Amino acid sequence: MQYRVRHRWGPAVVTATAFALAVGSQGAAVALPGAPAKADREFASSFEAGDPAPDWTDTVDTGADGGKRASGVDGGFSTGIPGNVTEKVTGVRASAENTGGGEVKENLVDNEPGTKWLTFAPTGWVEFDLDAPQKIAKYALTSANDHDERDPKDWTLKGSADGETWQTLDTRSGESFGERFQTKTYELAQTAEFRHFRLEITRNNGAGDALQLADVQLATGDTEVPVPEDMLTSVDDGPAGSPTAKADAGFTGIHALRYAGRHTADGRAYSYNKVFDVDVKVDRRTELSYKIFPSMADGDLDYDATNVSVDLAFTDGTYLSDLKATDQHGFPLTPRGQGDAKVLYVNQWNSVESGIGSVAAGKTVDRILLAYDSPKGPAKFRGWLDDVEIKRAAPERPKAHLSDYALTTRGTNSSGSFSRGNNFPATAVPHGFNFWTPVTNAGSLSWLYEYARGNNDDNLPTLQAFSASHEPSPWMGDRQTFQVMPSAASGTPDTGREARELAFRHENETARPYYYGVRFENGLKAEVTPTDHAAMMRFTYPGDDASVIFDNVEDQAGLTLDKENGTFTGYSDVKSGGSTGATRLFVYGEFDSRVTDGDADGVKGHLRFDAGRDRTVTLRIATSLLSVDQAKDNLRQEIPRRTSFDKVKRDAQKQWDRILGKVEVEGATQDQLTTLYSSLYRLYLYPNSGHEKVDGKYRYASPFSKAVKEDTPTETGSKIVDGKVYVNNGFWDTYRTTWPAYSFLTPSQAGELVDGFVQHYKDGGWTSRWSSPGYADLMTGTSSDVAFADAYVKGVDFDAKAAYDAALKNATVVPPSSGVGRKGMATSPFLGYTGSETHEGLSWALEGYLNDYGIARMGEKLYKETGERHYKEEAAYFLNRAQDYVNLFDAKAGFFQGKDAKGNWRVDSEKYDPRVWGYDYTETNGWGYAFTASPQGTPPADQRK
Numbered sequence: 001m002q003y004r005v006r007h008r009w010g011p012a013v014v015t016a017t018a019f020a021l022a023v024g025s026q027g028a029a030v031a032l033p034g035a036p037a038k039a040d041r042e043f044a045s046s047f048e049a050g051d052p053a054p055d056w057t058d059t060v061d062t063g064a065d066g067g068k069r070a071s072g073v074d075g076g077f078s079t080g081i082p083g084n085v086t087e088k089v090t091g092v093r094a095s096a097e098n099t100g101g102g103e104v105k106e107n108l109v110d111n112e113p114g115t116k117w118l119t120f121a122p123t124g125w126v127e128f129d130l131d132a133p134q135k136i137a138k139y140a141l142t143s144a145n146d147h148d149e150r151d152p153k154d155w156t157l158k159g160s161a162d163g164e165t166w167q168t169l170d171t172r173s174g175e176s177f178g179e180r181f182q183t184k185t186y187e188l189a190q191t192a193e194f195r196h197f198r199l200e201i202t203r204n205n206g207a208g209d210a211l212q213l214a215d216v217q218l219a220t221g222d223t224e225v226p227v228p229e230d231m232l233t234s235v236d237d238g239p240a241g242s243p244t245a246k247a248d249a250g251f252t253g254i255h256a257l258r259y260a261g262r263h264t265a266d267g268r269a270y271s272y273n274k275v276f277d278v279d280v281k282v283d284r285r286t287e288l289s290y291k292i293f294p295s296m297a298d299g300d301l302d303y304d305a306t307n308v309s310v311d312l313a314f315t316d317g318t319y320l321s322d323l324k325a326t327d328q329h330g331f332p333l334t335p336r337g338q339g340d341a342k343v344l345y346v347n348q349w350n351s352v353e354s355g356i357g358s359v360a361a362g363k364t365v366d367r368i369l370l371a372y373d374s375p376k377g378p379a380k381f382r383g384w385l386d387d388v389e390i391k392r393a394a395p396e397r398p399k400a401h402l403s404d405y406a407l408t409t410r411g412t413n414s415s416g417s418f419s420r421g422n423n424f425p426a427t428a429v430p431h432g433f434n435f436w437t438p439v440t441n442a443g444s445l446s447w448l449y450e451y452a453r454g455n456n457d458d459n460l461p462t463l464q465a466f467s468a469s470h471e472p473s474p475w476m477g478d479r480q481t482f483q484v485m486p487s488a489a490s491g492t493p494d495t496g497r498e499a500r501e502l503a504f505r506h507e508n509e510t511a512r513p514y515y516y517g518v519r520f521e522n523g524l525k526a527e528v529t530p531t532d533h534a535a536m537m538r539f540t541y542p543g544d545d546a547s548v549i550f551d552n553v554e555d556q557a558g559l560t561l562d563k564e565n566g567t568f569t570g571y572s573d574v575k576s577g578g579s580t581g582a583t584r585l586f587v588y589g590e591f592d593s594r595v596t597d598g599d600a601d602g603v604k605g606h607l608r609f610d611a612g613r614d615r616t617v618t619l620r621i622a623t624s625l626l627s628v629d630q631a632k633d634n635l636r637q638e639i640p641r642r643t644s645f646d647k648v649k650r651d652a653q654k655q656w657d658r659i660l661g662k663v664e665v666e667g668a669t670q671d672q673l674t675t676l677y678s679s680l681y682r683l684y685l686y687p688n689s690g691h692e693k694v695d696g697k698y699r700y701a702s703p704f705s706k707a708v709k710e711d712t713p714t715e716t717g718s719k720i721v722d723g724k725v726y727v728n729n730g731f732w733d734t735y736r737t738t739w740p741a742y743s744f745l746t747p748s749q750a751g752e753l754v755d756g757f758v759q760h761y762k763d764g765g766w767t768s769r770w771s772s773p774g775y776a777d778l779m780t781g782t783s784s785d786v787a788f789a790d791a792y793v794k795g796v797d798f799d800a801k802a803a804y805d806a807a808l809k810n811a812t813v814v815p816p817s818s819g820v821g822r823k824g825m826a827t828s829p830f831l832g833y834t835g836s837e838t839h840e841g842l843s844w845a846l847e848g849y850l851n852d853y854g855i856a857r858m859g860e861k862l863y864k865e866t867g868e869r870h871y872k873e874e875a876a877y878f879l880n881r882a883q884d885y886v887n888l889f890d891a892k893a894g895f896f897q898g899k900d901a902k903g904n905w906r907v908d909s910e911k912y913d914p915r916v917w918g919y920d921y922t923e924t925n926g927w928g929y930a931f932t933a934s935p936q937g938t939p940p941a942d943q944r945k
Contacts, residue, residue, distance in 0.1 A: 039279045039280060039281035039364050040278070040279055040280045040281065041280065041281055041283075041286075041391075041392055042280065042389075042390060042391045042392065043276070043278050043280050043365075043368075043388075043389065043390045043391075044387075044388065044389040044390070044391070045276065045388050045389075046250060046251075046252050046253045046255075046386055046387050046388075047235045047250060047253065047255040047256055047257055047386065048250075048252075048253040048254070048255055052276060053235070054233070054234070054235060054257065054275045054276060055274075055275070055276055055277040056233075056273070056274050056275060056277075057233060057234040057235075058075060058228060058230055058231070058232050058233055058234060058273070059230065059233070059273060059274055060230045060231065060271055060272065060273055060274070061272045061273065061274040061313065061367065061369055064317055068230075069270075069271070069272040070230060070231065070270060070271035070272065071265070071268075071269060071270060071271075072263060072264050072265030072267075072268070072269025072270070072377065073230070073231050073261045073262065073263055073264065073269045073270065073271040073372065074227055074228060074229055074230065074231070074261060074262050074264060075227065075228025075229065075230055075231055075232040075260070075261055075262070076227040076228065076261070076262035076264075076380075077232065077260035077261050077262055077380050077381070077382055078225070078380075079111040080111055080140065080183075080215075080217045080219070081138070081140045081183070081185055081217055081219050082219065082222065082223045082225075083137070083138070083219035083220035083221060083222040083223065083225070084111075084140075084217045084218070084219045085130065085134050085136075085218055085219060085220060086109045086111060086215075086216075086217050086218060087111075087236075088130045088131050088132070088134065089109045089128050089129065089130055089131075089218075090129050090130065090131050090237075091128070091129035092105045092106055092108065092109060092126065092127070092128055092129075093105065093126070093127040094117065094119065094124065094125065094126045094127070095119060095121070095123075095124040095125045095126075096119040096120065096121060096124060097117060097118070097119055098118040098119065098120065099454075100441065100443075100444060100446075100447075101118065101416060101417075102115075102243060102415050102416065102417055102453065103115075103116050103117060103118035103212070104117060104247070105117050105126060106240050106247035106248060107214070107215075107240065107241060107247070108126060108213060108214075108215055108216045109128065109215070109216065109240065110215070110239075110240030110241030110247065111215060111217075111241070112214075112215070112240070112241035112296075112347070113142050113145075113181040113183075113214045113215055114145065114181075114214075114241070115214065115240075115241045115243075116144035116145065116212050116213060116214045117212065117213050117214075118144075118150075118210055118211070118212040119210065119211050119212075120209060120210050121210070121211060122203070122204045122207060122208060122209075122210070122211055123201055123202055123203065123204070123211060124201055124211050125198060125199065125200045125201065126198070126199050126216065127163070127196065127197070127198045127199075128196065128197045128198075128199075128216070128218065129163065129195065129196055130195050130196070130197075130218075132195060133161070133193050133194055133195040134193065134194070134195070134218065134220065135191050135192070135193045135220055135221070136159070136169075136188065136191065136192050136193070136194070136197070136218050136219065136220065137187065137188055137191045137219065137220055137221035138185055138186060138187045138188060138219050138221070139157060139170070139185070139186055139188070139216065139217060139218050139219060140183050140184060140185040140186065140215070140216070140217040140219065141183070141184055141186075141213060141215070141216060141217075142181060142182065142183040142184075142213070142214040142215035142216075142217075143177035143179070143180055143181060143182045143213070143214060144180070144181075144212040144213060144214045145180055145181065145214070146180065147207065147210070147212065148176075148177065148180070148205055149204065149205045149206040149207040150204055150205065150207040150209075150210045150211055150212040151176065151177050151204060151205045151212070151213075152175065152201045152203075152204060152205075152211065152213060153173070153174065153175055153176065153203045153204055153205045154172065154173040154174070154175070154201070154202045154203035155171070155172055155175075155199060155200060155201045155202060156168055156170070156171045156172075156199075156200045156202070157169045157170040157171075157186075157188075157197065157198070157199055157200075158197065158198040158199075158200065159192050159194030159196065159197050159198075160194055160195075160196040160197075160198065161194055161195060161196070162196070163195075163196040166198055167192075167194075169188055169192045169197075170186060170188050170189070172186065173203075176205065181214065183215070183217075185219075191221060197218060199216060201213075227262075230261075230271065230273070231259065231260070231261035231271035231273055231372060232258065232259065232260045232261060233257060233258070233259050233273040233275060233370055234257070234258060235255050235256070235257055235258070236255065236256070236258045237249065237254065237255060237256075238250045238254070238255060238256040238258075238293075238384055238386070239256070239293050239295060239347075239383075239384050241295075241347060242293070242347050242348060242349075242453075243347070243348075243415045243417035243418035243453070244348060244349075244413050244414060244415055244418055244420070244450075244451070244452060244453050245293070245348070245349055245452050245453060246452055246453055246454075246455040246459055249455070249459040250291075250384070250386040250387070250459065251291040251293070251349045251386040251387055251452075252291075252386065252387055252459065253386070253459055254458065254459050256293070256384040256385060256386040257275065257370070257384060257385040257386070258382065258383075258384050259273070259308065259370055259372065259381075259382065259383055259384070259385065260380075260381065260382035260383075261372065261380070261381060261382075262378070262379075262380045262381075263304060263372075263374055263377035263378055263379040263380065263381065264377065264378055265377050265378070266376070266377055266378065267375070267376060267377070268373070268374065268375050268376070269372075269373075269374060269377055270335070270371070270372060270373035270374070271371070271372050271373075272311060272369050272370075272371045272373075273369060273370050273371070274313070274367045274368070274369050275367075275368050275369060275370055275388075276367065276368040276388070277366075277367060278365055278366065278367065278368055278390075279364065279365070279366070280364065280365040280390050281364050281365075282314075282356060282357055282360045282361055282362065282363050282364065282365060282390075283357055283361050283362075283392065284357040284358070284361040285357050285392045285393050285394075285395070286355075286356055286357040286360070286361070286390060286391070286392055286393070287353060287354065287355050287356065287357070287389075287390070287391055287392075287393045288310065288312065288320075288325075288333075288353070288354045288356045288389070288390050289351070289352065289353040289354070289387070289388075289389045289391075290310050290352055290385060290386070290387055290388045290389065291349050291350065291351055291352070291385070291386040291387045292308060292309075292310075292344060292349070292350050292352055292383065292384070292385055292386075293347070293348065293349050293350070293383050293384040293385075293386070294306045294308060294344050294345075294346050294347075294350075294381075294383040295346060295347060295381075295382045295383050295384075296346040296347055302379060302381075303339070303342070303346060304374055304377075304379040304380070304381040305346065305372075305381040305382060305383040306338060306339045306342070306344040306346065307335045307336060307338065307339030307372060307373055307374035307375075307381075308335050308338065308339070308344075308370070308371065308372050308383060309321070309333055309334055309335045309337070309338050309352070309371055310352070310368065310369065310370060310371070310385070310388060311334075311335075311368075311369040311370070311371045312356070312360075312365045312367070312368060312369065312390075313365070313366050313367040313368075313369060314360065314363040314364060314365060314366055315363070315364045315365075315366045316363060316364075318363070319369075320333065320356060320359075320360060321333070321334045321335075321371065323356075323359040323360055324359060325354050325356055325358075325359050325360070326354060327343070327352050327353060327354050328352070328353040328354070328669070328671055329341070329343055331343055333352070333354045334371075334373070335371045335372055335373035335374070336373050336374070336375065338352075339374065348418070349386070349452075353671075355393070356390075365390065368388060368390075370385055396669070396670050401653060401657050402656075402657055402660040402661055402677055403512060403513055403514055403653050403656035403657050403660055403677070403681075404512060405660075405670075405673045405674050405676070405677040405678070406512060406513050406656070406660065406674070406677040406678045406680070406681040407511055407512075407674055407678050408423075408425035408426060408427065408511040408512060408513060408516070408678070408681065409423075409425045409449075409451060409506075409509070409511045410423065410674070410675075410678040410679075410682075411423030411678075411682070412424060412425060412449050412450065412451045413450075413451040413452060414447070414450070414451075415447060415450065415453055416446070416447060416474070421682075422447070422473060422474050422475075423682065424437050424447075424448040424449040424469070424471065424474075425437055425438060425449055425511045425516060426469065426685055427511075427512070427513065427514065427515060427516040427528050427529065427530050427535075428513070428530050428685060429514075429530055429531060429532055429652055429655050429656075430655055430656065430659050430684040430685070431684065431685075431686070431687060431688055431689055431726070431749075431753070432530060432531075432532050432685075432688060432689065433532050433533045433623070433688060433689045433690070433691075433692070434468050434469070434470065434530070434532075434533060434534075434535070434623055435468070435469040435470065435471070435685075436466065436467070436468060436469070436516070436528050436530050436535045437449060437466070437467055437469050437516075438463045438465075438466055438467075438516060438518065439463065439464055439465040439466065439467045439483065440454050440461060440462060440463060440464065441454060441464065442464035442465040442467070442483055442485075442497045442551065442553065443497060443553060444478075444553070445471075445477045445478045445479075445481075445553055445554075445574070445575075445576040446474040446475075446477055446478070446576070447474050448467070448469065448471065448474075448478065451506075456503055458503070460503040460504065460505060460521065461503070461504060461505075461506065462501040462502060462503045462504070463485070463501060463502055463504065463518065463520075463526075464485065464497045464498075464500065464501045465483035465484065465485045465497075465551060466483065466484055466485060466526065466528060466537065467481050467482065467483045467484075467553075468480070468481055468482040468483075468535075468585075468587070468621075468623055469481060470582075470585075470688070470728070470773075472686065472727075472728040472729070472730070472771075472772050473730075475578070476576065476578035476579070476730075476770070476772045476776065476778075477575075477576020477577060477578045477579060478553070478574075478575075478576055478579075479574065479575035479576060479579035479582040479772075479773075480572055480574065480575065480582060480583075480584075480585035480623075480625075481552055481553050481572055481574045481585075482552060482557070482570060482572050482585065482587045482623070483550065483551045483552055483553070484537070484548055484549065484550055484551075484619070484621075485500050485548070485549045485551070486524055486526050486539040486541070486546075486547070486548055486549075486617075487500055487524075487545075487547040487548070487549055487606070488522055488523075488524045488541050488542055488543060488545050488546065488547075489545060489547065490545045492597075492599075492606065492608075493547045493549055493606050495549050495550075495551060495604045495605070495606060497551075500549055502520040502521070502522060502524065503520065503521045503522075504518050504519065504520045504521060505521070508520075512653075513652075513656045513681045513685075514529060514530070514649060514652035514653040514655070514656050515527070515528070515529050515649050515652070515653070516528045516529075522542060523542030524539065524540070524541055524542055525539070525540040526538075526539050527539075527540075527645070529645060529648045529649040529652055530648075530652055531638040531639060531648060531651070531652065532638060532689065533622050533623055533624065533631075533634040533635075533637075533638060533692060534620065534621060534622035534623070534634055534635050534638045534639050535620075535621055535622075535639075535648075536618065536619070536620055536621075536639055536643075536645050536648045536649075537618070537619040537621065538616060538617075538618050538619075538645050539616065539617045539618075539619075540614075540615055540616045541611050541615045541616075541617070542615070543615070544611070544615070545608075546593075546608065546609045546610075546611035546615065546617055547606050547607065547608045547609070548591075548606065548607050548609070548617065548619065549604075549605070549606045550568065550570075550600070550603070550604060550605040550606065550607075551603060551604050552572060552574055552603040553574050554574045554603075555602060555603055556572070556573040556574050556575075557570065557571060557572040557573060557574055557603045558570055558571045558572075558603070558713050559600050559602070559603055559604070559605050560600070560713075561598050561599075561600045561605055561607060563595045563597075563598045563607065564595075565590075566590060566591040566592075566593065566594065566595045566607075567588070567589060567590050567591070568587075568588075568589050568605075568607075569586070569587065569588050569589075569628045569631075569714070570586070570587040570603075571584055571585060571586050571587065571628070571711075571713055571714075572584070572585040572587070573585075573711075578772050578776055578778070579772055579773070579776075580703075580772055580773075580774040580775055580776040580777070580819060581703030581704060581772075581773055581774020581775060581776075582703060582772075582773060582774070583625055583701045583702075583703055583707075583711075583716055583718045584625070584701075584711045584716050584717075584718075585623055585624075585625060586623065586624045586625070586626070586627055586628045586630070586631045586714070586715075586716075587621065587622070587623050587628075587631055588621070588622055588623075588624075588628055588631035588632040588635060589619055589620065589621035589622070589635075590619070590620050590621075590635070590641075591607070591609065591617060591618070591619050592617070592618040592619075592620075593609040593610060593611055593612060593616075593617045593618070594609065594610045595607050595608065595609060596608045596609060596610055618645060620635055620639045620641075620643075621635070622634040622635035622638065622639070624692055625690070625692070625700065625701040625716060625718075626692060626694065626699070626701055626715070626716055626720065627714055627715040627716060628713075628714040628715070629714070629715075630692060630694060633694075634692060634693075637693065656681065656684075659680070659684050659746070660677050660680050660681070662680075662745045662746060663676065663680060663745065683738055683741060684746075686728050686729060686738070687726045687727060687728045687729040687753060687756070687757075687771070688726065688727055688728045689724070689725075689726060689756070690703070690725040690726060690727045690756075690773060691723065691724045691725050697722065698722070698723060698724050699720055699721065699722055699723070700720070700721055700723070700724075700725045701716045701718040701719070701720060701721075702718055702719040702720070702721045702763055702764070703718075703727070703773040703774035704760055704763045704764025704765075704766075704768075704774050704775065705718075705719040705721070705763055705764055706719065707719065721759075721763050723759050723762075723763075724752065724755065724756050724759065725756050725759045725760070725763070726752075726753050726756030726757055726759075726771075727768075727771045727772070727773035727774075728771060728772065728773060729757070729768075729770075729771050730769070730770040730771075730772075730776075730778065730779055731768075731769060731770070731779075731781070731782070731783035731784045731787055732769070732770075732779035732780060732781050732783050732847070732922070733779070734783075734787070735781075735783035735784070735786055735787040735790075739787040739788075739790065739791065740790060742791075743790065743791045743794050743796050744794075747791075747794075747795065747796045747797075748797070750791055750796050750798075751791070751796045751797045751798040752798075754788050754791055754796065754798040754803060755798045755799055757771070757784060757788075758788075758798070758799055758802050758803045758806055760775075760806075761802065761803075761805070761806035761809075762802060765809075765820075766806070766809070766810070766815070766820035766821060767782070767784045767806045767807075767810070768784075768820070769781070769782055769783070769784075769819075769820070774819075775817070775819035775820050776819060777817075777818045777819040779922065780823075780840050780843040780844045780847050780922045781822075781843070781844065781847025781848065781850070781851060782807070782810035782811070782821060782822050782847075782848075782851055783847060783850075783851060784806070784807070784810075785806075785807035785810055785811065785851035785852075785854050785855055786850050786851045786853065786854030786855075787854075788803045788807065788854075788858070789807070789854030789855060789857050789858035790854060792858050792861060793857050793858065793861055800858070800862060801862070803858075804855070804858055804859065804862060804871075807851070807854070807855050807858070808855065808874070809821070810822055810851070811848075811851065811852060811855055811878065812825075812829070813825065814826050822834075822844065822848060823838050823839070823844055824837075824838035824841060824844055824845075827901060828844075828845065828848065829881075831901060832881075832884040832887050833845045833884060833887045833888050833899060834848065835898070835899060835900050835901040836898035836899060836900045836906045836920055837900060837901060840919075840920060840921065840922045841898050841920055842888060842896060842897060842898035842906075842920035842921060842929065843920065843921055843922035843929065845885070845888055845898075846885060846888065846896060846929055846932045846933065847932070849881070849882045849883075849884060849885040849933065849934050850882070850932065850933075850934060852878040852879075852881045852882040852934075853878070853879065853882035853934040853935065855874070855875075855878045856874075856875045856876075856877075856878040856879035856882060857875075858875075859871045859872070859874045859875030859878065860872070860875045863875065882934040883934065885933045885934055887899070890905055890909050890912065892909035892910070893905075893907075893909045893912035893914075893926075894914075895912065895914045895926040895927075895929075895930055896926065896929050896930065896932070896933075897912060897920060897926065898919070898920035906919065906920055912926070913926075914926030914927050914930070915927070
């Protein structure tokens with residue numbers, strides 16, 4: 001149905017205006033002929049209040065012949081049990097929820113069994129508000145994905161007219177769910193009409209730690225619901241159940257356009273629904289963009305909803321979908337083209353852009369359509385559309401600095417449930433000692449910055465702190481943290497995380513390797529630029545109230561404020577469970593403005609300032625792993641007094657430009673250049689220096705050796721070692737990727753990095769498998785062996801003999817602890833493989849063969865360069881040992897699989913399924929390890945021994 005006027009100045013408006021002008025002019029009051037309406041050049045809507053609203057809902061477009069442009073599609077989309085009214089829920093409250101894990105109360109009404117609500121208590125309650133009273137005859141609960149002991153067992157369902165006075169509707173006890181994702185329906189004794197409902201769970205299935213549930217459905221007694229004739233397209237609160245997006249919101253704002261329907265035909269079915277009535281002129285620079293969220297309906301493993309695109313109907317009767325337009329990736333901008341390309345992620349917001357001026361210049365857009373067109377059915381589908389925009393794009397001009405192509409927020413639209421990189425927007429110098437990052441969740445040691453999922457009620461992201469960080473990955477966790485946050489609050493600022501958080505928009509955020517800046521909604525501006533061990537921060541306040549708040553993730557830290565001199569010191573023992581060997585961090589900072597007030601209590605504190613006429617406060621801050629005095633000296637070395645913010649920024653940018661300049665490309669788009677240089681930034685962000693310059697000599701606090709004394713608030717008790725050390729690297733993840741890149745692009749720097757990891761061996765007796773920063777017991781393979789061998793045979797210069805000795809020890813010595821060396825070494829050299837008695841033994845074995853091959857190649861070259869015979873003999877031994885990979889190839893199954901010490905396959909060959917995840921395979925299955933073998937080929941049997 002149509003309910004709005006056309007989004008342009010129509011002829012009637014133009015005529016009336018012309019008549020008024022004629023009457024007001026000198027001479028006869030005669031109406032002038034109406035001029036034709038002038039077409040707009042741009043259009044935009046995010047379906048929010050104040051935006052152009054859809055002119056049609058649930059309405060199929062008509063072709064030139066007057067017929068509907070639809071076939072085999074109706075609006076019969078439904079989820080859940082018959083009569084389900086969950087989509088009428090407008091609010092959810094709960095006793096508690098696991099916010100950090102995304103296991104929140106909204107997941108209960110998203111009709112997605114794959115998501116869940118979890119509270120860390122054996123009992124709990126949830127309340128639901130509906131948009132109007134509903135006559136409920138039954139309800140359903142769906143069990144979550146794991147831990148059946150956390151399922152509800154006893155509960156009561158209540159109803160209320162006002163949300164305060166509750167009436168019991170149903171009580172159950174001793175209930176159980178026989179399987180995961182099981183939906184069980186419960187009938188009420190009699191129909192109850194209420195607007196508010198409350199589920200009180202008084203006992204779970206035995207777990208002492210948590211209660212969880214996937215979905216709650218409230219349903220009427222209706223079993224037959226009239227099916228709408230056409231595909232549905234109307235505005236609602238947006239999707240729920242995404243692992244990365246805020247629930248019940250658009251990509252921006254709090255609304256989106258929902259599309260949904262039922263594909264009834266076996267073969268092709270389609271529907272082109274009209275949404276906006278517009279009048280937009282297209283020229284050669286015109287671009288179309290939108291955000292699309294295809295949903296995987298009801299958790300089924302289907303992708304029908306990805307066969308969707310925005311289409312444009314032009315005044316000449318043609319359609320964009322007929323003009324061979326493409327998206328930013330070069331895929332056809334048609335429903336089938338997008339679906340076939342598999343470019344749209346389900347349950348995620350996807351950005352789609354197209355330079356439509358290249359195919360439609362000179363045309364005028366008459367209608368904006370949302371189209372579904374799929375080659376096969378039957379199926380049901382739904383999704384959401386947001387941020388539709390037609391605009392004239394500015395000409396793309398090359399940036400003066402390659403570092404300005406890099407976006408540090410790339411990969412931050414992630415969570416523990418879904419990865420787009422699991423990154424955080426670290427501002428740092430290449431391989432720097434510290435990261436400096438904005439933090440959306442200041443209580444987290446894992447996902448520090450979530451692009452959208454943690455947005456506030458207005459669907460705006462918020463920052464709770466700016467933090468020193470040393471996080472190698474969210475799985476390993478952060479360590480050695482220290483947080484500051486500017487505040488424009490009057491009086492004494494509230495240091496609580498939620499109280500101090502400030503909202504912002506991503507368009508007001510600049511996230512570059514050398515600089516991070518953001519303007520908050522309240523007008524306060526914060527900026528950060530780094531050096532190796534230090535950083536400079538600049539806060540510009542909207543008024544006279546100017547404070548800086550201090551905090552940390554946990555209480556294992558200290559803070560001392562010097563109000564008279566405008567300085568502070570501190571230490572941090574904060575570290576995740578994966579931060580093996582992490583030592584105490586020390587902090588020193590100086591402000592450039594006069595302190596007027598302040599206080600500290602534990603790790604929290606604040607200082608208030610006279611910010612002066614420019615309302616700006618600048619902070620110089622440095623860290624050390626040695627002492628507070630060394631932190632102060634690091635600040636003196638890297639950001640002396642009177643150093644300007646812009647100079648530090650320029651120096652950091654030069655370092656990144658120099659590194660990124662190792663790769664230049666021609667003919668790439670701006671988006672492609674952003675992808676390239678953002679990835680190169682991430683490549684050279686890690687690994688990280690752990691050393692400091694002390695009286696002109698490099699030293700470090702050892703994360704590999706035992707401490708020699710107790711830490712104090714001002715000095716480490718760790719063993720202090722001479723030399724340069726590098727940390728933050730997991731070699732299983734990087735030996736095939738980053739290390740060959742370092743050798744190829746920056747061989748000199750690669751040599752220093754290798755020496756920095758060989759220093760682990762020189763100091764603690766072993767090279768780390770996963771340095772975080774010390775010997776973390778994680779992943780399979782001593783893959784530094786092959787990584788460093790590869791660098792050596794490619795001509796990278798480093799202490800090759802020491803690196804070889806470290807690899808030789810990995811390959812021949814039973815390690816004293818699980819965090820170093822190879823597992824299964826007590827038997828594997830004699831069996832010729834690592835047995836399945838060792839956890840992930842197949843992976844340990846195959847990675848070992850690769851590392852043995854690397855040692856062999858390194859030994860061959862060392863023999864050629866030194867003439868020392870033992871290198872030649874050892875090379876022959878390890879080359880022969882590397883060929884033992886054939887022992888683990890199951891010819892009947894056609895895949896590598898594990899054996900026990902007696903030579904029995906872990907799974908009978910006839911029953912082997914390469915799709916089964918885990919067991920003998922590290923983070924994969926039989927397919928993932930189907931191609932992990934030494935590169936020299938299969939040897940004849942008589943040459944292997």
